[in-house]
Amino acid sequence: MESAFEIMKFKKEQIEHVAKLARFGLSDKEKRRFQKELSAILDFVEKLKQAKTEKVEPIAQITGLENVSRPDRGRAKTKQERKKLLDLVPQTKDGYVKVKAVL
Amino acid sequence: MNLNKLTIKKAHQGLLKKKFSAVELTEAVLNQIKRRDKDIHAYLFLTEELSLSQAKRIDKKIANKEKIGLLAGIPMAVKDIILIEGIRCTAGSKILENYIAPYDATVIKKLKQAGAIIVGKTNLDEFGMGSSTENSAFGPTKNPHDLERVPGGSSGGSAAALASDQCIYALGADTGGSIRQPASLCGIVGLKPTYGRISRYGLIAFASSLDQIGPMARKVEDVQIVFELIKGKDGMDSTSLNPPLEKTKVKFQIKDLKIGLPKEYFIKGIDPAVEKTIRRAISQYEKMGAQVMEVSLPHTEYALAAYYIIQPAEASANLARYDGIKYGLSKKASDLLGVYLQTRQHGFGDEVRRRIMLGTYTLSAGYYEAYYLKAQKVRTLIKEDFIKAFEKVDVLMTPVTPTLAFKLGEKIDDPVAMYLSDIYTASLNLAGLPGISIPCGQVGKLPVGLQIIGQQFDDEKILKIAQEYEDRSV
Numbered sequence: 001m002e003s004a005f006e007i008m009k010f011k012k013e014q015i016e017h018v019a020k021l022a023r024f025g026l027s028d029k030e031k032r033r034f035q036k037e038l039s040a041i042l043d044f045v046e047k048l049k050q051a052k053t054e055k056v057e058p059i060a061q062i063t064g065l066e067n068v069s070r071p072d073r074g075r076a077k078t079k080q081e082r083k084k085l086l087d088l089v090p091q092t093k094d095g096y097v098k099v100k101a102v103l
Numbered sequence: 104m105n106l107n108k109l110t111i112k113k114a115h116q117g118l119l120k121k122k123f124s125a126v127e128l129t130e131a132v133l134n135q136i137k138r139r140d141k142d143i144h145a146y147l148f149l150t151e152e153l154s155l156s157q158a159k160r161i162d163k164k165i166a167n168k169e170k171i172g173l174l175a176g177i178p179m180a181v182k183d184i185i186l187i188e189g190i191r192c193t194a195g196s197k198i199l200e201n202y203i204a205p206y207d208a209t210v211i212k213k214l215k216q217a218g219a220i221i222v223g224k225t226n227l228d229e230f231g232m233g234s235s236t237e238n239s240a241f242g243p244t245k246n247p248h249d250l251e252r253v254p255g256g257s258s259g260g261s262a263a264a265l266a267s268d269q270c271i272y273a274l275g276a277d278t279g280g281s282i283r284q285p286a287s288l289c290g291i292v293g294l295k296p297t298y299g300r301i302s303r304y305g306l307i308a309f310a311s312s313l314d315q316i317g318p319m320a321r322k323v324e325d326v327q328i329v330f331e332l333i334k335g336k337d338g339m340d341s342t343s344l345n346p347p348l349e350k351t352k353v354k355f356q357i358k359d360l361k362i363g364l365p366k367e368y369f370i371k372g373i374d375p376a377v378e379k380t381i382r383r384a385i386s387q388y389e390k391m392g393a394q395v396m397e398v399s400l401p402h403t404e405y406a407l408a409a410y411y412i413i414q415p416a417e418a419s420a421n422l423a424r425y426d427g428i429k430y431g432l433s434k435k436a437s438d439l440l441g442v443y444l445q446t447r448q449h450g451f452g453d454e455v456r457r458r459i460m461l462g463t464y465t466l467s468a469g470y471y472e473a474y475y476l477k478a479q480k481v482r483t484l485i486k487e488d489f490i491k492a493f494e495k496v497d498v499l500m501t502p503v504t505p506t507l508a509f510k511l512g513e514k515i516d517d518p519v520a521m522y523l524s525d526i527y528t529a530s531l532n533l534a535g536l537p538g539i540s541i542p543c544g545q546v547g548k549l550p551v552g553l554q555i556i557g558q559q560f561d562d563e564k565i566l567k568i569a570q571e572y573e574d575r576s577v
Contacts, residue, residue, distance in 0.1 A: 014464075022419065022463040023426070023440075024456060025448035037457055037518055038464070044519045045408040045474070051481050058479030059486065061342070062298050062312065062535035063559060068341040084205040090433035099428055100439040 009039040106131035107268045111177055111325045114271060118165060118176050125158040125165070125176030129220050132178040136222070136269045144244050145254075145264035147183050149223040150190055154178060157220045164218075173328055175218030180270040182261050183224035184231055185316065186305040187211050194307045195229040195239040195257075198425050198432045198450030208305020209340065210274060210316055210333045217332055222270060225260030229452045230422065231281055231309045233257050234524035237515050238454045245511070246289060248548050252508040255285030255524070261319050262289035272320040272329055276306055278313045279410055280504070280528025283540035286319055287503035287552025290542040292326045292569070293319040295528075296562050298535035299344045301330075302337030310417035311342075313410075313532040323541060323569045330562065346560035353563045355497070357571050358392030363496030367403035368527055373505045380551040381502045384543035387572060388500075398495055400488040403530065405481050410529040411522060412465055412478035418455075419462030425450060457518060486534040493558050498568060501527050503540045503552040527554060537562040541569045543576075 015035050019026045026034065077085070082095075091098040106128050109117065117123050133151060140146055161176035181187060184194045186204035188211075193199045207215065214221070228238035236244040236259030244259045246252040247267035254263040258275030262285035265273055275282040277295040286293030294317045301316045308314065318329035337343045362385065369378060389395050427433035427446030434445035451459070465474035492499065504524050514521040531538045536559055540552040553572075557565040 010464075015460075018460050018464045018467065021467060022456075022459050023423075023443040023447050024451075024460070025444035034457065034460060038461055040519055041411065041457070041461055041522075044522070045411050048405055048408045048412065048474075048477055048481060051402065051405045051477070051484065053477060053480035053484070056480040056483050058476055059312075059482040062482075062486070062533075063342075063344060065299075065342065065344065070338065070341075081205070084203075088202065088205065088430035090427060090430075097429060100442060102439055 009042065010035050105268065107135045107271070109271065110322050111173055111271060111328050114177050115173050118161075118171070121165070125161040125220065126155060128176060129154050129158040129178050129222065132222055132270055135267075139267045139269060142245065142250055143247055143263050143267055144242055145225055145260045145267065145269055146180070146223040147193060147195070147226050147241055147260070148191065150187070150221050153190065154220045154222045157218070161218050161220070172217050174214065174332060176220060177271050178220040178222045179214070180223055180225045180261055180264045180273040181211070181221055182227055182258050182273070182275050184227055184276055184307045185211060185274055186307070187221060190224070192224070192307065193241070195227045195241065196451065196455070197240045198446070200240070200432065202431055206305065209302035209337045211305060213333050225258070225264055225273060227260055228257035229455050230307065230418070231257040231276060231278055232418070232454045232458055234280065234284055234521050235509070235514065236260060236285070237511065238452055240452055243511060246508045248290065248550060249508065252510055252549070253288070255288035255504070255508065257281040257285075258293070258319065259285045262286050262291055262293065265289065265291040265319060265321055272318060272325050274316060275319045276314060276316050277532065278310050279414060279532050280525040282317045282319060283528050283538055283552070283554060284504045284524055286540040288508040288550065290545070290550025290552070291319060291321050292323050292539065292541050293317065294326050294330060294539045294562070294566065295531060295537060296330065296334065297346070297537045297559050298532070299342050300334050300346070300537070300560075300562055302335070302340040302343045304337055304339035308421040310414040311421060312417060313414060315532070323566060323573045326539070327566045327570070330566070350560040351563050353567050355564070357388065357568070360388070360393040360498070360568070361496040362388055362393050362395045363398035363492055363499045364395065365400045365403065365492065365499055365501060366397050367400050368501040372523075373502060374507060376546040377502055377505065377507060377551050380544040380546060381553055384553045384572070385500050387575065391571065391575065396496065398492040398499070400492060400530070402481065402484045402488050406485050406530040406533060407522065407526050409478040409481040409485065410525065410533055412474050413482065413533070415458040415462035416466050416475050417462070419459045419466065422455070422459055454518070482533050485530055489534050489536060489558075498561070498565060499556040501554045501556065503527060503554040507546055507549040507551070531556060535559055537565055539565050539569050541572060543572070
């Protein structure tokens, strides 16, 4: 049992890996704190492993809806709607969202 | 007469009989906010101008003898995670501090059409993540019954505003207990409807398979009136739906009612004074002729663990959109990755980052099956537990939360202790069930809430059962 818990506990490299996946910057102090807190939370959810779930189907949609669809038609935005959305964008150029070069 | 304390129906009658105007009613609420809210901090900001212009419009209608609906001219508050066109919507986060909503949520559209008066946006834990409102980036809300204690969360602002008569009714949102737990700790009524009964278009997404908007008020009748107006299928939310007709036509008498008490909910960990208050309330139903029996929900012990896998996983996906590019906070950096890292490090608070990290981890390669898939299977078991219990009884009654309102700061450094606040509420979100919290007594000056749980689509039924209790306890 002891070893199973050890495996689950977050290591520093794991914290760094997950933070990178989640696109967070983290200070060293934050890394140590998150390591401790997330390990405690993982210990808590560890209980789940005891539940017997062979032959149990996972929930897909809780009220049983399936394949809710609508006609695939877009709606042109009005000028005012466009303006409202573009006003929220940190940086724009010629009515487009400006993004830093990816490559 | 304190206009700000009125029920919806009483306020409506007063408006019709011209005892007071909608502007006077709105001013009464705004004045109460100015008197009380510097101590409580239920509101993040007011929409005074909007509310007074809405009120004037209603007064004009009344003067012209136009017909007005029940909610016309009645001042209300909105949890600051629901969009109102042209008004800020922060979700309690620095990352959306200056975000101006570009459109109305469906619930807001319906309320505006009904002539509702929106007085302000209420405080919340950042993105709804918390059980105390202490995770708001803009400072905590205090419990009006004891200013050293939390109001609960995440809809703590709405609950505290109601408990201090700073609005007539309010909207909240509930992902794992965020309407019911603060309702319980503040001594007001809060309904978490069946998943899908109210459109979530314009609700900032947290955990999409669990999130539900719901009404909060001081009386069951008021909650029922608001629910009636805002419910219904909406083309803009593909998970919304209308129930089978026979479900909404509620015909029963309390004396024919079978009430189940899940034995797993009355165990060690619950404050004995809370349990005593809950049992006394349930005995009231017994006196009205209902039959009370013990039932079992055997997978209860796994519910909160499943919830704390599914909810952060969905949150990590939903909150990926806050990237500093399209809207919200945007930190300067030399390259694109730097913009992401800086924006998200400084824009999100600790609890939000904890949950995004946890969700990212459990969804990452090699862990998905052990955590997320496993949790979704456990979710099936939890749903089946409820179905089996409802073969024996009509409704379930439980505490809303195991303790009374706790002190500010008491649990903030211990995430797991904070999570236990949701132990009786999160199962309902996992199973898609409706639940209502109604005030059922106090321990000292602190309120206790009774949770009534129905089957999916039994929203009208649990409202009626709650109403019967309220009618007899006044």
